[in-house]
Amino acid sequence: MPTRREAVGLLAAVALCPRSAGAAPARGLDAIARTKGMRFGSAVSANPRTGSFTNPDYAALLRTDCGLLVAENEMKWQHVGPAPGQFDFAAFDRMLAWSEQNGMAMRGHNLLWQRRKWMPAWVEAHDFGARPATEAARILVEHIEAVTRRYETRIQSYDVVNEAVTPETGALEETALSQAMGGTEATIDLAFRTARTSAPHAELVYNDYMSWEPGNATHRAGVLRLLEGFRRRGTPVDALGIQSHLVTSGPDTHKSILAQQDDWRRFLDAVTAMGYRLLVTELDVRDNGLPVEAKARDRGVADYARAYLDVTLSYSRLRDVVAWGMTDRFSWIEGFEPRADKAPRRPCPYDARYRAKPLRDAIAAALAGAPQRTA
16 A cells, blocks of 8 residues: 555646546546456436436447446335335336446445435335334335346346445434334344345445545444444345545645545455455545636546545455446536535536546546456
């Protein structure tokens, strides 16, 4: 792993070699990743008004840079299970067919989002009857089996459980389902055990957005406790999905990086010491505190992401890097948290006109500089 001095030198070197936006990529990001035993991919949508494979320009970016896709929304429970006993897989079926036609693998995201606001409304309002734990378990098992048995070996990796840890407290989130089952641990353990039985071939991932920025220590500690509990209880979890929704804090990118990287390494050391693999599952960069001028902002975003990836990709147990969208045109961040100065967000590898940005260069350089993975 690079020392602090090496990290600063590396950042300086990157900053001195920018490439102009709009230059054609010399090599696809997935092709670069494959030389190191990794894969690169992106989120994709079935909605033509967003980052969809049905949009020819967006599809071209996916073909250029991606060997791996994940549905932004179309596999989530509220989409595929809109009512009790009813399933609608039409949108995801189209996405999976397109990915296979274009030689791309597809991840499953997600089987259980352990947050009340993202559970299907009918589950939160369900009458679990005289034997609530039995009924709750039936509903959860039915859902997971319906998804995993439909897609069989076409899906090789699932985010089985998403965001079960409360960032502010490190405690576990509750839903109507987990309350009926007698606790969140019982619920998420059943989710993983069901997925292992129904999809024994698949990589089973716990996915969360604990980050390396200051203020996330409590969240990281809660995730570590959850991972420790999985090992103690024999819960079949293979990997930690690190969402990587990065947030810059100001123009002094180097100072921020030096303050954060040691704690981040300690966290990743603890995760991998327990035997877990790692994935970067939802990479983008919120350009907080950076200048309104696009060129300077893009440089700050790229430097910040490069430093993060250099640390994170130094762990050889990490094989997959997935961006949460390829172009600023369709990023979720603009609607979620617009900048106070009203300047359009620039969180993705390509801008709103599908031109490559310094962030794409930074990702390419980090992939190329990562240690070689062995089979």
